[in-house]
Each structure stands twice: as structure tokens, then as C-alpha cells.
Amino acid sequence: MDIDETHTPNVVYAETAQHRTAWWLTAPALCLMILILLVPVVIAGILSFTDYSLGNDTFNWVGAKNYDRLFSSSTYEKMFIATFTYVVTVVPLSVGLGLGAALLINSMGRIGDIYKTIYFLPVMATLLAMAIAWEFMLHPSIGMVNRTLEMSCGTVLEFIPFLKNGCAERFPLWLGDRDYAIWVICFIGVWQGFGFNMVLYLAGLTSVHRELYHAAEMDGAKSAWEGFRLVTWPALGPTTVFVVTISCIRAFQVFDTIEAFWPQGGGPNKSTYVMMFAIFEKGIQQNLIGIGSAITVLFLVFVMFLTLIQRWLVERKVHY
Amino acid sequence: MADLQIDHVTKTFGDTQVLKGISLDIADGEFVSLVGPSGCGKSTLLRIIAGLESQSSGAIRIQGQDVSGVRAADRNLSMVFQSYALYPHLTVAENISVPLKMRQLSSLQRLPVIGAFMPGAHEKNAEIAASVKHAAQTLEIDRLLNRKPGQLSGGQRQRVALGRALVREPAAFLLDEPLSNLDAKLRVQTRTEIAELHRRLGATFVYVTHDQVEAMTMSSRIAVMMGGEILQCDVPDEVYNNPLDIRVAEFIGSPKINILPVEASNGGLRFGDVVLPTVAPKMLKGPIRIGLRPEGLRLAAEDAVLTGQVMHVENLGSEIFAQINLPGHDGRITMRASPAQRNSLHIGANIGLAFEGRAALLFDPNGKRVFNPQVDPVQSEVA
């Protein structure tokens, strides 16, 4: 307080005034937070125990029936399989490639900036537009991918079984093939996401003190690998925790590509029926709010669990 | 422990030559300071000795053996960095043990978790733990062994960095401005401790600093570097009293030496119209400069050589520094006086100054020292 201490009543007045302004300043944010973020979570929780649908005035409590269906029906089994396949594939690959690219680029000075720019392009681009571009690329007959693969026919590359089969019969349908669809989605997920991880790692790398590498050398670290183990990797610890968490959360939310490729049904044989798509299809399109809410609740549990793990890991390492 | 030999080392970055053929022999057990203003190449020289950078030409020899092309890790030198460069994720004990682990354990034994179960790892780890404890006790940081660097004060970190350097027995210790991140009080204290540590270990120390006080107080020898060259390398006393170059004279000593432009002719010197009590070599002619240490000047009445006006007085309690304006000379000169003379040194007072002829250091127009026949007849004849 700047007010002269002798005027005690003024100080008290000023403090209550400050309290009031503080509340006025936070009130809009607080109201919106409650209304837009907290209330919907509660609503989702409540509705997941009902058979509510929009347009109906009433609803019935159905207990845990919605959750029962989630864990018993084969459709939802496919949903969990697709979601976890995607997360478990995309997260390590996009984190690993991001780290690899960051290390390579970081080691090569200014020329590396070109690669940085290129690798970051997919992060900026509208994913839906790029999904459509990929759909053309993967078109079974006129797509660039199969055309490129066809070029290898008749060359030495044909010893690779995949190419040999492709040349003998036909190359995969990619998006139309239940064995390939989910992997194509994963590939696009990695394609889009690793540049983001790369710049996070690059930012992390700039904060590594150069003298630490010299210290490691003086201490007897002879190879680049030993320097990485002793200095780089530990220094990137917090970055890695963050990158893995945010990659997980983003991976859980995959939707655009799947909706663009298969507006109905979640891919061949529901092989790409991920949770966000399920929420969209059940809750919005089919107006089955109860089951949609149940998926929403599960989704929130996964995501919150991940973030809490992240926070715990960061806090544990806070004394750096 | 070993001696170091720096033999005509040069270093060029692009077009600029940072080191212009440095030669320096450092005897076993010596404490040599490389001192100079920032950008003089002293840190580069230290890093070349360490093997963190390679010289453009010349050689570094440790114990007579040329180490050019030998990696830093294999030179068996210890270094204390300006930023301490402690591994932030490791505890103090782990930090100190790194140099031993990297050298004594195989890469399998260093693996996390399973490394401890590799044959022989247990004994070696016990040995290392003992060495770490010993080093920590030497530096009185054994209470801190389980903390991480982030939980330590600057002074404590500095000790951990020292501990990491002395936990093994290197050929020499290299210290790169290790005190520059400490506050003034701690710096004085640590100065003493490092000097004592050197005496106790009897090891070779190469110490880089920009602070001439550190260099003066700790070293057996000081190498004053400027513009990529060593201007003078000698014991502190000689560097202070007998600087060979005007830049050395100006760099060493606080407050700075007073430089006056004078005119030399026929073995005498004139400052403006005043004839100075200093004898110059006969062949010296034309404008030269002389250096007068603040403590070489004294207040004088009748025998005053110079007169001037007191502009500012700094009272340090045990001594007084007066800044005096001499007519016909831009810039002030500084004089040291005893507290007893405080009364005659009030601001604005006109005072007279005198000095012994031998107190003046003569520098030729190129800034090289000209020996004064009064001080050192032998050297003046050589010159």
C-alpha cells in the first residue's frame, strides 16, 4: 500500500476497495469458466446416467447402463482399440521424430532453419484441407503414393515383399482397406504433429547451457552419446514430459482426418472409430445423448489423468 | 601433477587473430594467472589448453608431451567454469562423482539401475563414494551432498564445482573466472580459500580472471594479456613495480596509475614548463609518457614539483585518495594520502605535489618501457 500509514481508516478503506476491484476484474472470467467449462462437465456426468435426447422434455434415469454398454458392445470395443492404437502409435513416433529432427537441426547451424520451417508447415496448415490433399495422394489409382510405388515395379526394389505383392496384384486401397486405414490415420497424425514437438525440443535445446557440454567433456564424456546422456537428455526432461502429455491429449482428440475420409461410420469395419468421432456420431448425429455423455466422461477421465501425471512429474523435478 | 608448456599458440576466427603466438612455460605446482580485459583472448587460451578448442598453430605440451589432437576428455585436466556448469538433475554427490564414473566405470557399469549389478561395479562405486566424501570434506560441503544445484547458494555451487575438479588428481587445474559470479564479500573469502587449496595440493593452477586484484593476491606469476598477446609474465611484485608496457602499468593497480605526457631532452624531462626531478636516458628525445603510482606522490610545500587543485576526495578510512586537476592537463591525477593529511585536502584547495625521481616509470611513444638510469642502471644500459 502506498498510502501513508498514519491514516489507518484510509488504509482499511483502500484494502476493501482493492478487494472489490479485484473481484470485479476476475468476475467475468470466473463466471465464464464456471458456465462454459465446469457446468458442462457436471451436465455430462449427470446425463451419462440418463436416456436423454434433445427434443424430449423428460428423461429416465438408467443407472450405469450407458457405461455397461460402453464396456460390453463390440462397437465400443472397436472404439477403444482404435483410439488406443492411434495414441500408442502417434505419441512415441511424433515425439521421437520431433526429438530426432530437433537434434539434427540443432547440430547444423543456420542451414537447419530451412528444415525447421518445412517441418513446421503441417502444424500451421488447416488439417481438414490437408486431409483432403492426403486423400488424393492416397487415391488407389490416380494417387501420387501408388503411382510412386508403381515406379518401383520392374526395378531391383521389387525384392521387398510389399512392393512385389503390389506390383503382382495391386497396391493397397489405403483408406478403403481395413488393415491399412488406421495406420494411414496414424501416419497423418505423425506427419502433422512431429513438427510441433520438434520446435518444443528446439526451444528446450537452446536452454541447455553450452558450458555443461564442455564440463561433460572435461569430466571424461568421450562420445556424443555420452554427452547426450549426461547433459542433453536430462536437460530435456521437463520438455519431454510436456511434449508427451500434449501429444497424448492431441492424439486423443483426433477427429478431422477421420470425419473427412469417412463421414459415416468411422472407416472400413469401424477400424478408425475413435472416441471423438463416437461422441460426434452418437451424441450429435444420432441424438443418443446418454451414451455420448458417457463417452465424454470417459474421455475427460483419460485426459485429466494424463495431465495430472504430467503435473506430478514436473513437480517432482522442480528442484533443478 | 605436471608442468604445462604453451608453445607459439595462435588462434584465428575467420579474419581475426585472437591469439598471436602465445608462449608460456608453467612449472609444476605453479599458480599462474592469465589476466586482461575482456576480449583479450585469455579464455580462449585456457580453452585451448583444456582441449575444448583447437589452436590454429603451435603446440600445448603437458609434462613434455604434445597434446594437440588429444580430446579434452583424455588430457587429464580439471576445469572450473565461470557458470560452474553443474549438472542440474544430479545431486551434489553425483555431480562430484561424474569425472570418476566416466573414467573408472565401463559403459555397462554406468547403465541406470542394472549398471550397479554388473561385475565389479559394487567395489568401484564404493571407492568413488569414498573419494567424493573426501573431496566434500576438504571443501566443507559434506552436509550438502544430497541436495541438487538448484537448492544451493552461489558460493556453495562454486565449492561443488571446485569439488568436481579436485575429486580426481588431474595434471593441472584450469579455472575460468570462478569468482566472477560471487558477491564481493564472498569473493574475498573464496580468494583466500583457493590460494590455500593450491598451497595444500601443490598442484599446477592456471587461473583466468579480468580482476587484477585476484591475480595479484593469489598467483605465483601473472601473465598480463592484451590483444591476443602476453605483454608481461612475472611475479606480482615485478608486474606492479616494473611494468614493461604502459598498458600493463595501466591495467595493474587500483586506483589506476597516473599517466602524464612529458617532453624528453638531454637526459631531462619537462611537464609543460616544469622540469621534473627524473633523469632520462640521454638518447630519449621528444614527447614520451611517464607513469606515477598514486602512492608515489606526496603533498609538498616548498619543494613542490607540480601544483593543482583538489577536485574530489575519497576517504576510505585507512587512506585517502584525492583527485587533483593539474593546469594544462586534461584529466585528473590521483594521489594517495594518509588520513592525517585530511585537513589540507579539502575540495578546491590548491596544493603542491612532489615525487621521487625514481618513482616515475618512463614509456616511449610506442608505450614500451624505457628504463630509468636512476632505478636500474644495468637495464638502462641494456636498453
Add this chain to the structure above:
Amino acid sequence: MTRDLWKHLILIFGALIVIAPFYMMISYSFKSPGEIDRGEGGFFGRQEMMVDERCVKLRDPDRDDVATAAPRFPNQTDRQIRDALVAEAVADCQMRPIVFNYTKAFTEAPLLRYLLNGVIVTASIFLIQIVVALPAAYALAKLKFWGREAVFSIVLFCLLIPVHAIALPLYIMLAKVGLTNTYAALVVPWTISVFGIFLMRQFFMTVPDDLIDAARMDGMGELAIVWRVMLPTAIPALLAFAIFSVVAHWNDYFWPRIVVTGNRDLFTPPLGLREFKGDGDGSFFGPMMATATVIVTPLIVAFLVAQRRFIEGITLSGMK
């Protein structure tokens, strides 16, 4: 040197895969349908004149047209006049593929409207986010008031909730108040950026208290301090947040897909592209890719121009 060569080879291989869909998207937007089908014409296509079949069909002359055109063609039979008119139509409907693709992109669907919607939505979201978040962040960082810790823990909790995840309950709430298919529906859920509050609070914590006290001594009220002292100091952080927010909402597809159904006037660019794809036939690859290019270009160009800022903004979420 050889090691650097290997690095470059690896990075170039990655860059090719990253660039491929962009290359294809832009290339197809230049080419005629035939060239796309046959996969020829290099990057730009041959740019031979092509005939727009729909345009010709649209100008197919009927009896009246022939009658009105009769004076221009004296002494000719109706049949001849008709053929001449068709030939004229064909001549008029000839154009370069690149012109064809891009005009179709803008005329076949109201693309300009979509782009305008995109601008309106992203701009309103960002402005409201700032108006709400900045005062709250200031109060949380610099004012002492009863309940501050509680409000801040709500902020921390809300950081765990991705808005996409609670799309279903939000949609129900908006439907209940009759706001679906409005601009409000597109904007409202994003008005509160918990991340923005958190980020700005962290930033304001670093602003020295003395600056605020000085402003108070100069007679500013708390609200004036927010807008006249804190806002200008926070410009770099705000810019980064702006980029973060605009990129996210320009590219967002999931939320508009849910709340906007049918009403083309409210379509955001990704929705417009989706619609285009939905009713496009095979020959419309070119215009569709032109639309995709138009949608992706603004952000990509902005990114290439102000690369450092963009990367800063996008990686913002990674900073502590």
C-alpha cells in the same frame, strides 16, 4: 563433412514427405481434370485451353435464343444458327485450367463469405479472450484479495478440460437456449481461455510491483492500470497468444461442424471445404484443391513472413 551429408540426406527425405501433400494440393489447383486423371503435366500443368462443360450446358441455346440471334446470321437455317451459337458458347467458355479452378472455387460456393466468417469468428474469439482474461490475470497476479487462491485453483483445474471434449454438453446447452446456427455458437465456448489467463498471470508475475505502485501514485485506477500499463508491457506475450489463438480457431473443424448445420452463411473455411468435397463430382478435384489452397494460404504466408513469432506463439504452451 560426410556426417553432415548424412544428416542432410535424412532431413531432406523427411522434408519431401512433409512437403508432398502441399505440392500436390497446389499442383492440382493448377491442372485441368484430364491432367489430374492421367497424372501428367508436371507441377504447373500444360495450361492448355480447356472447355468448361457446365458453362456450355448453361448457355445451351433454346428456341428464343435462336430467334433473337437470327438477325446476326442472315440467310441461315435455325439449325445452323444454333450450331453457331453453341460454337460461340464453347469459345466463351474456354479458359486456362488455373483460371477455371480458382474462379470455380469462388463461384461454386461462397468462398469469400466463408473466409469472411473465418475472420469474424477468429477475431471475435481473440478479442473477447483478451478482454476477459487480461483483467483476471492481472488480479490473480498482482492484487491480494480474499479468495484469490480459490480462483486460481479453479483456473488450474479448468486447464485440465479440453473444450473439444465437452462439446456435447456445450452443444446441448446452446441448443436449449436456441443459439445453434449463430455466430454466437461459434464464438461463445472459446470466450474463456483458461490457458490465456494462466499464461498472462505468469507473465504479469514478472512485472515489477514498483511499476504498478508508480501508476497508482500517478492516480490510475485498477482498470486503467490493466489497459494502460499492463497491456502495453504484455504486448510480446499477447502477440504470441494471438498467433496461438488465431491458428487454433482458423483451423478448427470439429466445433463448427457440430454447431453449424446447413446454414451456409455461417460456414467457416474448413466447413466450406468439407461441403465442397461432399457434393463435388470427379471433375472438381481442381477447384477443390484451389479452395483448399486458398484456405491454407493465409496462415502459411503469415507464418513464412513472421516465422520466429509464429514458432514462439505456437510453442508458447510449452513454456513454464
